[in-house]
Amino acid sequence: MKTRISTILFALIFITTAGIAQTHDAFFQKADAFFKSSVVNGRVKYATVKKDPSALNALVKMVAEAKVDKSNTAVFQAFHINAYNISVIKGIVEAYPVGSPMKINGFFDGKKHTIAGKSTTLNNLENKVLRANYPNEPRFHFALVCAGLGCPPIIAEAYLPSKLDKQLARQTKLAINNAKFTKYNSEKGKIQLSQIFEWYKGDFTKNGQSLVDFVNKYRSEQIPSKTKVGFYTYDWTLNDAK
Numbered sequence: 001m002k003t004r005i006s007t008i009l010f011a012l013i014f015i016t017t018a019g020i021a022q023t024h025d026a027f028f029q030k031a032d033a034f035f036k037s038s039v040v041n042g043r044v045k046y047a048t049v050k051k052d053p054s055a056l057n058a059l060v061k062m063v064a065e066a067k068v069d070k071s072n073t074a075v076f077q078a079f080h081i082n083a084y085n086i087s088v089i090k091g092i093v094e095a096y097p098v099g100s101p102m103k104i105n106g107f108f109d110g111k112k113h114t115i116a117g118k119s120t121t122l123n124n125l126e127n128k129v130l131r132a133n134y135p136n137e138p139r140f141h142f143a144l145v146c147a148g149l150g151c152p153p154i155i156a157e158a159y160l161p162s163k164l165d166k167q168l169a170r171q172t173k174l175a176i177n178n179a180k181f182t183k184y185n186s187e188k189g190k191i192q193l194s195q196i197f198e199w200y201k202g203d204f205t206k207n208g209q210s211l212v213d214f215v216n217k218y219r220s221e222q223i224p225s226k227t228k229v230g231f232y233t234y235d236w237t238l239n240d241a242k
Contacts, residue, residue: 031158042153043241064114074161139168150234
């Protein structure tokens with residue numbers, strides 16, 4: 001009898017796990033298709049999505065009803081990065097036309113989104129779900145796109161568990177080597193970084209490394225360690241593909 005019960009329980013667990021995995025696969029496939037059709041040159045086609053929000057709304061529903069846990073790090077991280085970017089787009093579309101997310105009251109710290117069955121804000125999703133659980137992963141900052149042009153550009157694909165590490169590395173390298181994002185003046189011995197590096201300095205300077213050390217990890221042309229670091233003003237203009 002015990003053996004039979006154990007077999008039944010194992011079968012139920014297997015079926016449940018397989019079902020959740022299939023749901024995850026469906027989400028990542030639909031998210032990938034959405035980003036491919038709605039993003040161009042690092043910007044979002046908000047007007048197009050506003051005109052027909054059916055794909056976005058379906059994703060928002062999937063994000064709300066999803067079941068994810070930290071047992072699979074890649075799935076957990078990829079899901080929440082996509083959930084953040086989808087929620088940002090949803091918030092902008094609801095208020096569109098608008099010139100900046102900062103024009104929307106409480107956009108980051110007031111408006112609630114349902115993520116995997118829990119009500120949360122964008123700030124909490126970034127800081128209490130991703131950064132808090134994975135404090136040694138600064139590359140999140142190059143994947144979470146806040147709808148402002150000051151952010152690294154949003155990519156025309158979903159972040160996928162199977163290639164998440166490569167995607168995060170690629171996006172970090174693209175940002176660090178983009179002269180508009182990382183402004184280095186060799187003659188003056190100065191580098192101007194995004195305020196992302198100022199606001200989240202601790203994420204980039206763990207284990208005694210400097211901001212220049214972090215930049216040099218991903219920069220194709222190294223800069224001197226004594227380079228003076230400054231920060232340019234963040235551009236909150238909407239990343240709208242008009």
